Amino acid sequence: MANKIFVDACLGKETPYTPVWMMRQAGRYLPEYMKVRAEAGNFLNLCHDPKKACEVTLQPMDIVGVDAAILFSDILVIPDEMGMDLSFVKGEGPKFSDPITCEADIDRLIGGDEAASKLTYVFDTIKLIKQELAEDKALIGFTGAPWTLATYMIEGQGTKTYNICKKMMYSNPALLHKILAKVTEVIKLYMEKQIDAGIDVVQIFDSWAAAIEPSMYDEFSWKYMVEICDHLKAKYPNTPIIMFPKGIPTFLDKVYGNFDVFGVDWATPMELAKEKLGEKYVLQGNMEPCRLYSQEETTKSVDDIQKVMGTSRHIFNLGHGILPDVPVANAIHFVSECQRISKK
Amino acid sequence: MANKIFVDACLGKETPYTPVWMMRQAGRYLPEYMKVRAEAGNFLNLCHDPKKACEVTLQPMDIVGVDAAILFSDILVIPDEMGMDLSFVKGEGPKFSDPITCEADIDRLIGGDEAASKLTYVFDTIKLIKQELAEDKALIGFTGAPWTLATYMIEGQGTKTYNICKKMMYSNPALLHKILAKVTEVIKLYMEKQIDAGIDVVQIFDSWAAAIEPSMYDEFSWKYMVEICDHLKAKYPNTPIIMFPKGIPTFLDKVYGNFDVFGVDWATPMELAKEKLGEKYVLQGNMEPCRLYSQEETTKSVDDIQKVMGTSRHIFNLGHGILPDVPVANAIHFVSECQRISKK
Numbered sequence: 001m002a003n004k005i006f007v008d009a010c011l012g013k014e015t016p017y018t019p020v021w022m023m024r025q026a027g028r029y030l031p032e033y034m035k036v037r038a039e040a041g042n043f044l045n046l047c048h049d050p051k052k053a054c055e056v057t058l059q060p061m062d063i064v065g066v067d068a069a070i071l072f073s074d075i076l077v078i079p080d081e082m083g084m085d086l087s088f089v090k091g092e093g094p095k096f097s098d099p100i101t102c103e104a105d106i107d108r109l110i111g112g113d114e115a116a117s118k119l120t121y122v123f124d125t126i127k128l129i130k131q132e133l134a135e136d137k138a139l140i141g142f143t144g145a146p147w148t149l150a151t152y153m154i155e156g157q158g159t160k161t162y163n164i165c166k167k168m169m170y171s172n173p174a175l176l177h178k179i180l181a182k183v184t185e186v187i188k189l190y191m192e193k194q195i196d197a198g199i200d201v202v203q204i205f206d207s208w209a210a211a212i213e214p215s216m217y218d219e220f221s222w223k224y225m226v227e228i229c230d231h232l233k234a235k236y237p238n239t240p241i242i243m244f245p246k247g248i249p250t251f252l253d254k255v256y257g258n259f260d261v262f263g264v265d266w267a268t269p270m271e272l273a274k275e276k277l278g279e280k281y282v283l284q285g286n287m288e289p290c291r292l293y294s295q296e297e298t299t300k301s302v303d304d305i306q307k308v309m310g311t312s313r314h315i316f317n318l319g320h321g322i323l324p325d326v327p328v329a330n331a332i333h334f335v336s337e338c339q340r341i342s343k344k
Numbered sequence: 345m346a347n348k349i350f351v352d353a354c355l356g357k358e359t360p361y362t363p364v365w366m367m368r369q370a371g372r373y374l375p376e377y378m379k380v381r382a383e384a385g386n387f388l389n390l391c392h393d394p395k396k397a398c399e400v401t402l403q404p405m406d407i408v409g410v411d412a413a414i415l416f417s418d419i420l421v422i423p424d425e426m427g428m429d430l431s432f433v434k435g436e437g438p439k440f441s442d443p444i445t446c447e448a449d450i451d452r453l454i455g456g457d458e459a460a461s462k463l464t465y466v467f468d469t470i471k472l473i474k475q476e477l478a479e480d481k482a483l484i485g486f487t488g489a490p491w492t493l494a495t496y497m498i499e500g501q502g503t504k505t506y507n508i509c510k511k512m513m514y515s516n517p518a519l520l521h522k523i524l525a526k527v528t529e530v531i532k533l534y535m536e537k538q539i540d541a542g543i544d545v546v547q548i549f550d551s552w553a554a555a556i557e558p559s560m561y562d563e564f565s566w567k568y569m570v571e572i573c574d575h576l577k578a579k580y581p582n583t584p585i586i587m588f589p590k591g592i593p594t595f596l597d598k599v600y601g602n603f604d605v606f607g608v609d610w611a612t613p614m615e616l617a618k619e620k621l622g623e624k625y626v627l628q629g630n631m632e633p634c635r636l637y638s639q640e641e642t643t644k645s646v647d648d649i650q651k652v653m654g655t656s657r658h659i660f661n662l663g664h665g666i667l668p669d670v671p672v673a674n675a676i677h678f679v680s681e682c683q684r685i686s687k688k
Contacts, residue, residue: 163667166634170641213632214613215648249594250613269558269594288557290510297514304559323507 006068006138007200009315010240010260012282018306018314018342019067020335021140024321025060026072029328032059043088047073048121054128061137063328065335068138068201069129071194073122075144075205078186079153081118082109092157099156099164100179111182116189126197141199143191143228145206145245146183147221153179162211169212169220176220184224188231195236202232203242203263210247217248226257233258242284246320252276266319270308278313286319287334292326295333302337311342350412350482351544353659354584354604356626362650362658362686363411364679365484368665369404370416373672376403387432391417392465398472405481407672409679412482412545413473415538417466419488419549422530423497425462426453436501443500443508444523455526460533470541485543487535487572489550489589490527491565497523506555513556513564520564528568532575539580546576547586547607554591561592570601577602586628590664596620610663614652622657630663631678636670639677646681655686 006019027033033056040046046053057072076094080086084096100106110118129139152158154165154176168176191202204225212220222245229241244263248255253276255262264273264285273283287305291297305316316338322331350363371377377400384390390397401416420438424430428440444450454462473483496502498509498520512520535546548569556564566589573585588607592599597620599606608617608629617627631649635641649660660682666675 161667163634163637163669166632167637167669170635170638210611213610247611250611250616266557267554267591267594272594288510290507291514293507293511294514323505325507325511 004136004138004200006315007240010201010242010282012260012313014312016344017339018309018311018316020316020338021066021068021070022060022064022318022322022331022334023070025064025066025070025331026056027322028324029322029326029331030059030063031328032056032063043074044086047077050121050124050128053121053125054132057125057129057139058132060331061133064331065339067339068140069133070140070203071122071126071129071142071199073125073142075142075149075207076152077119077122078115078143078183078190079109079149082111082115082183082186084109084153094152094157096153096156100153103175103178106175106178106182109182112185113189115186116193119190119193122190123193123197126194126199130198138200139198140201140203140242141191141194142203142205143187143194145204145209145221146180146187146224146228147212148206148208149183149187150176150179151208151211153183162208166211169216173220180220180224184227187228191228191232192235195232195239199239201240201242203244204228206243206245209245214248214251217245217251218254221245222255222257226259229257229259244284255281261315263317264319268319270305274308282313282315283309284315284317286317289318289320289322289326292318292322292330292334295330298330298334299337302334302341306341311344314342316342348480348482348544350659351584354545354586354626356604356657358656360688361683362653362655362660364660364682365410365412365414366404366408366662366666366675366678367414369408369410369414369675370400371666372668373666373670373675374403374407375672376400376407387418388430391421394465394468394472397465397469398476401469401473401483402476404675405477408675409683411683412484413477414484414547415466415470415473415486415543417469417486419486419493419551420496421463421466422459422487422527422534423453423493426455426459426527426530428453428497438496438501440496440500444497447519447522450519450522450526453526456529457533459530460537463534463537466534467537467541470538470543474542482544483542484545484547484586485535485538486547486549487531487538489548489553489565490524490531490568490572491556492550492552493527493531494520494523495552495555497527506552510555513560517564524564524568528571531572535572535576536579539576539583543583545584545586547588548572550587550589553589558592558595561589561595562598565589566599566601570603573601573603588628599625605659607661608663612663614649618652626657626659627653628659628661630661633662633664633666633670636662636666636674636678639674642674642678643681643685646678646685650685655688658686660686 053072241259242261246265249268262281266288397416585603586605590609593612606625610632
């Protein structure tokens, strides 16, 4: 079996160069993706169709040349299968028609294995991808963090202010904890099943980490993410876990837990992340995605990151998802520059 | 003339207690504000009507008991008077019909004193407020930072990704600098005229500071803000200046400039701000605005902040604007707790 350079890098092993992938690499900047998405009719159909989801997952491997594929799916398939009615309204993003407001709403949600088992289209997608993915490339599976999922389940949609969930946080924290605990149980089983289906690496996205004030973050988000890590590591000690809490640069020294890689967002200087976390965890990141608008600025940034990180205990990535209007040639340039500049 | 405790606190002088105000204190959580706004027809009419703008500016003084008033206006009146056509679309926020895309667009903008002189309704509002404001209360005038204003002028509206301005930043930085320089000149004169009309303190809001990656922040935002400070301090050395760049916690040690108060957002721990900046600047902030949903959580937070800051070189505030659905009683509770807990 061929060595997967990406998995080796996650585990802190020496690799011939620093591997690279991009958040949202299977996405709208690729005309090939837009074509499949148009065929699917809408975004959710695409998530539900293993053949098409497999196809878009694999597109950036050949086109852009990244070292790992990331499962094409959406973080909100979990609450959807827990019985909340997910839809994507054009131009407005995801919507749940019946947001959670009380204990009875939580009790009505489908939990545990019953919910996780409904996500068969995800596991089928993983199996298809693994049949086609080159042996030396890795497949990343993922989940949203309980807090990030809860924000949508409580607000009913994306939010700028998070005022409904934060009202709950400060005036009825027990209710929020009850939601988080129920979601956490589903995530544990969902990620087990993703691993069983064939993913090589787990990434947990806490996209809305920055919505919680620093002194409350552990209580309402991080400890649940760590609980998921502990659960998975007990059963699958060799499957690397990447944690990506976006926007917690002021308390990196409080980060703890049994995982392998810490994803650094673009607003957190790599020097700071290395100083606070570089000994404990492999670091992933963190080029500002808008640098991709200029090939010159991309090279400059890759070079700067490389100077900070050296040639080990690092995975190149963007510090947030690639934007739809980035020229494909510039994405290719980023990936090849990462591989060239870090070559030993 | 009575001493203004708020001005004293800005200058680092001893005060009988730590003064307090709230960002967006003249706002939608107050039924009295909603009434005047309804009479005005829309938000922009309210900004243009000195009598009504004066009325809403003064409302929180009596109702909530804050130690300073902040001029009711909008940061976007500047680009509006520079010749861009500002409108507020219900539910969507501010819009400019012709965003800036090239040098000719910038050349067409009205600049310098000609633009600043058109903001007479703001100066008239200030004069009215000063006639009615108690002598021991201060009036804060304000402006958006050049970068924050430029984001709207380039994107044509609010944005989640800032991709149009950041494309300009990375692929045509000279064009962005040309916009920033032109806006900076208008702001200097606008703030001079606000001071001449009677404001006691200046606050510069860089609401979208966090949109710029740390290594680029000085070049595209902070240095222009400092240029404004230098200009104002040369003419008005006794007028305190508050800088509020939201979301730059990772490089507080690089903050410099001739101003008096640094506004701390809620995501930046007060301990960190005190350690990095507390000797050089008075600090303002930084309760998480959603704590206002619970009186108990409010008291806890005020107490925590007070323990870090002690009884000098501090001004109480929220770490961001008060939200529309906060009960007025809770805002009153916040203000009185700040004044009670910090009393000497």
